[in-house]
Amino acid sequence: MIKVGIPRALLYYQYxxxxxxxxxxxxxxVVVSLPTNKTILNLGVSRAVADTCxxxxxxxxxxxxxxxxCDYIFAPxxxxxxxxxxxxxxxxxxxxxxxxxxxxxxxxxxxxxxLEKSRYHLYQNIYELGRYFTSSPLKIQxxxxxxxxxxxxxxxxxxREGITCVEAINGVDQTKRQLDFDSxxxxxxxxxxxxxxxxxxxxxxxxxxxxxxxxxxxxxLVPEMVPEESxxxxxxxxxxxxxxxxxxxxxxxxxxxxxTKVDGIIDLSVFGCGPDSMMVDFVKHRAKELRTPFLxxxxxxxxxxxxxxxxxxxxxxxxxxxxxxxx
Amino acid sequence: MRVGIPHFGxxxxxxxxxxxxxGASDNGLIIPPAxxxxxxxxGVKYSPTEAxxxxxxxxxxxxxxxxxxxxxxxxxxxxxxxxLGYYARGQEQMLHDLGYxxxxxxxxxxxxxxxxxxxxxxxxxxxxPWHEIIPAFFFGMGKLxxxxxxxxxxxxxxxxxxxxxxxxxxxxxxxxxxDDASKGKEVKKITKEYIDKxxxxxxxxxxxxxxxxxxxxxxxxxxxxxxxxVEVELGKLGVEVERTMTLSxxxxxxxxxxxxGINEWRKVHKLAKPYLDRDVGGDGWESVGEKVLYSRKEYxxxxxxxxxxxxxxxxxxxxxxxTKEDIPTLxxxxxxxxxxxxxxxxxxxxxxxxxxRRKRRRDGR
Numbered sequence: 001m002i003k004v005g006i007p008r009a010l011l012y013y014q015y016x017x018x019x020x021x022x023x024x025x026x027x028x029x030v031v032v033s034l035p036t037n038k039t040i041l042n043l044g045v046s047r048a049v050a051d052t053c054x055x056x057x058x059x060x061x062x063x064x065x066x067x068x069x070c071d072y073i074f075a076p077x078x079x080x081x082x083x084x085x086x087x088x089x090x091x092x093x094x095x096x097x098x099x100x101x102x103x104x105x106x107x108x109x110x111x112x113x114x115l116e117k118s119r120y121h122l123y124q125n126i127y128e129l130g131r132y133f134t135s136s137p138l139k140i141q142x143x144x145x146x147x148x149x150x151x152x153x154x155x156x157x158x159x160r161e162g163i164t165c166v167e168a169i170n171g172v173d174q175t176k177r178q179l180d181f182d183s184x185x186x187x188x189x190x191x192x193x194x195x196x197x198x199x200x201x202x203x204x205x206x207x208x209x210x211x212x213x214x215x216x217x218x219x220x221l222v223p224e225m226v227p228e229e230s231x232x233x234x235x236x237x238x239x240x241x242x243x244x245x246x247x248x249x250x251x252x253x254x255x256x257x258x259x260t261k262v263d264g265i266i267d268l269s270v271f272g273c274g275p276d277s278m279m280v281d282f283v284k285h286r287a288k289e290l291r292t293p294f295l296x297x298x299x300x301x302x303x304x305x306x307x308x309x310x311x312x313x314x315x316x317x318x319x320x321x322x323x324x325x326x327x
Numbered sequence: 328m329r330v331g332i333p334h335f336g337x338x339x340x341x342x343x344x345x346x347x348x349x350g351a352s353d354n355g356l357i358i359p360p361a362x363x364x365x366x367x368x369x370g371v372k373y374s375p376t377e378a379x380x381x382x383x384x385x386x387x388x389x390x391x392x393x394x395x396x397x398x399x400x401x402x403x404x405x406x407x408x409x410x411l412g413y414y415a416r417g418q419e420q421m422l423h424d425l426g427y428x429x430x431x432x433x434x435x436x437x438x439x440x441x442x443x444x445x446x447x448x449x450x451x452x453x454x455x456p457w458h459e460i461i462p463a464f465f466f467g468m469g470k471l472x473x474x475x476x477x478x479x480x481x482x483x484x485x486x487x488x489x490x491x492x493x494x495x496x497x498x499x500x501x502x503x504x505x506d507d508a509s510k511g512k513e514v515k516k517i518t519k520e521y522i523d524k525x526x527x528x529x530x531x532x533x534x535x536x537x538x539x540x541x542x543x544x545x546x547x548x549x550x551x552x553x554x555x556x557v558e559v560e561l562g563k564l565g566v567e568v569e570r571t572m573t574l575s576x577x578x579x580x581x582x583x584x585x586x587x588g589i590n591e592w593r594k595v596h597k598l599a600k601p602y603l604d605r606d607v608g609g610d611g612w613e614s615v616g617e618k619v620l621y622s623r624k625e626y627x628x629x630x631x632x633x634x635x636x637x638x639x640x641x642x643x644x645x646x647x648x649x650t651k652e653d654i655p656t657l658x659x660x661x662x663x664x665x666x667x668x669x670x671x672x673x674x675x676x677x678x679x680x681x682x683x684r685r686k687r688r689r690d691g692r
Binding site: 048049051052053077079084086087088089090092093096097099100101103112239243271272273274275276277278279280281282285298 | 375376377378379406408409410412413416417420602603604605606607608609611635636637638639641642644645646648649650658660
């Protein structure tokens with residue numbers, strides 16, 4: 001059976017169910033790399049130019065870890081996901097970066113997803129991707145349809161049930177959740193954590209931030225819990241139509257949660273993230289206007305767990321103190 | 328209306344020319360003082376920490392324009408991939424917070440450029456008739472082309488001159504003279520005069536200059552303050568500099584010839600294809616292609632300038648390290664932490680490497 005390797009990094013968190021359905025319907029086996037660990041990070045860091053942002057380095061590490069385990073590596077070039085919006089350069093150039101830095105990599109499947117161009121262009125790219133596995137256009141069409149369905153189901157599951165990407169992919173650990181909420185009988189603090197899914201859900205990269213917050217008895221809200229239409233509308237209220245596709249989720253969630261009066265917002269971004277460096281500033285500005293506590297955490301490969309916890313505790317203490325004074 | 332513009336290379340010369348032609352009063356166009364450490368400090372202080380250097384420098388420059396009383400500010404805008412799309416928005420918000428009531432007009436540099444720029448000039452000039460706008464525009468552009476023509480010569484002469492620094496002095500005089508010129512004919516005459524003057528300079532007969540090409544992100548490549556005068560410093564080390572990216576080239580193609588289907592970068596993009604086959608925003612694609620181009624042209628070296636955390640150039644840098652074409656490349660990342668001495672040391676080491684390499688090649692080893 002043909003094995004397709006999917007690195008557990010970058011767009012994996014948003015689109016894994018879709019990709020998995022597509023490849024499995026075409027009779028391929030999907031191999032996902034292990035969750036990020038030190039070896040993977042170091043492998044990635046050793047290849048890339050120093051200024052490259054951490055998620056890309058991690059992606060490279062995942063690709064290297066998959067080399068002997070699969071026949072193809074899936075690294076799409078996602079250029080645009082809507083009219084007049086684009087992705088970050090590094091996501092657009094991803095297959096090229098992988099090819100340049102990892103010459104020993106197996107064949108890279110790099111469909112070009114560009115919704116700025118015609119529908120035909122998209123279908124053509126999906127068809128070409130499917131051609132690696134089957135020669136029947138009908139089969140490819142069926143697989144693509146199923147894939148899209150599973151993507152919609154995945155998105156709506158997250159916003160309906162209020163769960164995170166990882167919980168939606170791996171299944172929710174019900175007992176753990178139940179415990180969390182039982183232990184906090186009084187109204188818990190609600191904190192919205194905004195950021196790219198590949199930062200929020202990579203436990204190695206962010207030192208298990210969401211888990212830490214949850215175990216402190218805090219109700220954590222993430223962008224995926226907001227229905228897509230509300231995200232779009234909120235982002236539009238703040239900056240108009242964002243130029244970067246994935247920023248809609250971040251600033252939309254920021255604005256949405258600010259309007260719904262959460263107790264605080266944590267922005268989790270990585271050092272050197274171009275889109276975040278501009279867009280999060282708008283959310284920060286808005287938080288200042290609404291007098292909502294806002295914490296900007298910038299992560300890189302040197303970020304230490306201790307430093308992160310100290311800042312987190314200080315932030316939560318500040319919110320708690322503030323509540324007391326206000327009441 | 329008092330229009331302020333940020334500094335970007337010699338762009339103030341054609342803009343001033345247009346404003347004068349269209350009868351703007353002395354206060355109608357405010358050109359901030361040449362960029363200094365203060366500009367940078369202001370920009371850094373009021374920008375998001377992780378914004379890129381062009382953002383910080385243009386913000387600093389605009390703050391200085393506001394201090395001189397500008398109430399309308401011009402800034403570039405692009406669709407999309409790189410941070411440029413949000414320059415105006417972020418800067419407007421910051422200036423507003425600082426208490427300047429300035430209104431931004433943006434020049435879209437990725438779509439409908441020519442028409443939108445002319446329309447913008449028309450709006451700024453109190454709706455002057457088209458038959459005044461168009462000649463004024465071409466008069467301004469004439470100056471820009473003249474400046475770039477002289478610059479091409481000075482980039483060669485800096486390496487050859489007998490007494491270091493003279494060519495640059497002449498170039499500065501030329502910029503001043505062209506800025507002062509008030510007629511198209513005068514501009515032509517001055518251009519010819521200064522090019523002659525530069526060519527007649529006493530040359531060092533023993534110098535066989537190394538040839539280095541400069542590629543990278545357009546703002547840091549063109550603005551000498553952003554790249555710490557890298558071209559002048561290379562000239563002092565006896566290196567002839569070549570740079571494809573100039574403002575006049577941008578005007579010529581992006582504003583005029585691209586409409587006719589002529590793409591100045593087609594050749595460069597084609598060369599980049601084996602390594603990068605799509606536009607990644609900014610000038611990333613071009614940087615990769617130019618590396619291949621200059622390596623084929625047998626240049627001695629390549630200097631790749633990029634602002635710190637520039638997304639397109641990081642893609643380019645990652646790809647450029649592993650191209651088949653082998654040309655020594657020095658990547659210089661420009662940001663507010665950059666120090667001149669540090670850069671000079673790197674340049675000297677790079678130039679040493681290049682001359683050593685050339686010698687070894689000539690000896691046939």
